Amino acid sequence: MISDSRIRARRTISRPTKDAWASLAGAATSSLSDGIGRTGSFDPGIRPVTVKTQFCGPALTVRCRAGDNAAALAALRWIEPGDVVVLGNGGATSGALVGGNYIAMIRARGAVALVCDGPARDLDELDEVGIPVFSRGVTPAGPFKTGPGSIGFPVAIGPISVASGDLIFGDRDGLVHVRQEDLVAAVDGYAAVRAREDQMARAIAGGGIPQWLQEKLDAIEFELVDEP
Numbered sequence: 196m197i198s199d200s201r202i203r204a205r206r207t208i209s210r211p212t213k214d215a216w217a218s219l220a221g222a223a224t225s226s227l228s229d230g231i232g233r234t235g236s237f238d239p240g241i242r243p244v245t246v247k248t249q250f251c252g253p254a255l256t257v258r259c260r261a262g263d264n265a266a267a268l269a270a271l272r273w274i275e276p277g278d279v280v281v282l283g284n285g286g287a288t289s290g291a292l293v294g295g296n297y298i299a300m301i302r303a304r305g306a307v308a309l310v311c312d313g314p315a316r317d318l319d320e321l322d323e324v325g326i327p328v329f330s331r332g333v334t335p336a337g338p339f340k341t342g343p344g345s346i347g348f349p350v351a352i353g354p355i356s357v358a359s360g361d362l363i364f365g366d367r368d369g370l371v372h373v374r375q376e377d378l379v380a381a382v383d384g385y386a387a388v389r390a391r392e393d394q395m396a397r398a399i400a401g402g403g404i405p406q407w408l409q410e411k412l413d414a415i416e417f418e419l420v421d422e423p
Contacts, residue, residue: 202265202266216381219373224368227381230388235373236370237352238352241311241331244318245327247326248367249366252307253277254310254363255359257270257344258283262287263340265340271301275305278305278306278307279365281309282350285312286312286313286331288331291315291335292311293309294316295321308363309328310370311328311330314332316336357372395408
């Protein structure tokens, strides 16, 4: 008989090659979101709780029971260098899913960041460990460790469904999600946005605005009203 505390896990997890997304490394989340049609942004309630905020990498997804991190601990053996550990628990805030010890353990296994749809704790220790941590708030209340949960299957983080192997990007503005199957389009879209932003920067430095923006402004219809 299988107990209700079991943790379901994928044997293998597909991750994109780093060459496939190398051009997105260091991308600003705002530019990246613009490049994928102003989509992919996470719930703004999930914010960085560490000094370090910028990262990118493939997701390792873990679903936890509310206020319980047994699945997160079990997932340690699945972490590969470069992973972003993504913990979902339905947005519950009854207890922290992660603290200083857990972040130290995932960093030792090569994780570059953690995204948690629940609170974190031990903020001073998190900064000492030195990788970005994004969470839904902070609380001193600790987690239980009884399960159940899952590893490697899609998890919902607010309105975003994240699959293992999808790319997650973070900085001070927040988080952006790029599905693994949309990676080529994201690379192209980001390149187009960067070219447009470079054009705008040159125009602003010269005291003007870029032609594409001028055309949009010229197309605006005004209703002019005299002051009474």
